[in-house]
Amino acid sequence: MTANDEEYGKSRQKSPFSDSGYYDPAPAQGTTVLSSPEDLDFGDEESTRWHGGLDFGLLIVRLALGGILGAHGLQKVFGTFNGPGAPEFARILADHGFLTHPTILSWAGGIAEVAGSGLLILGLFTPAAAAMLLSVTAIVVYLGYGNGFFLGTGDGFEYHLLLAATAFGLLFTGPGRLSLDVNTPWRRKPVPFAFLGVVLAGAAVAVVITLFR
Helix, strand or coil, rough: HHHHHHHHHHHHHCCCCCCCCCCCCCCCCCCCCCCCCCCCCCHHHHHHCCHHHHHHHHHHHHHHHHHHHHHHHHHHHHCCCCCHHHHHHHHHHHCCCCCCCCHHHHHHHHHHHHHHHHHHHHCCHHHHHHHHHHHHHHHHHHHHHCCCCCCCCCHHHHHHHHHHHHHHHHHHCCCCCCCCCCCCCCHHCCHHHHHHHHHHHHHHHHHHHHHHH
């Protein structure tokens, strides 16, 4: 053990913030200041350790986004919560310019919203779930762009932009340890999977706008 390693271990033991999940003292020799806790080798115990507010906060964000969009998806597909149901949703899509197979698109969009939300709530296949929700909300932002930004002065896109940004952020943070993805590569190192999710979401948006509108 080098002197730097010894000092690093002492700093973790002495710091009153070392168990909070927000404190990471200066890295040992061989690491960089850009290294995340996931990239440092502390053994299996450290990689699955509870990180307090961070993991709980990510759980809350997942539940909020998944709950909101999941409820909207159920409205669109099954007509629950006084929703339109698939036939009426297809008519709404046609009114917004999706004149090619609006019924297929209504079912595909609603199911993607329900499935993505369910997976996100569970923290299962999180990159795929967040990418699905990002594509759905990005299409709504695209449709509402011409109506202005603010929701209070018209049918603005600010609300759906916030939902899209949340899904985008979860791609890069991962689901946290309070998830079924806790031992998966995309939870430990989410960034490569995040870029893949962004590409897939962008491709889905392009296909929908090109083929159905």
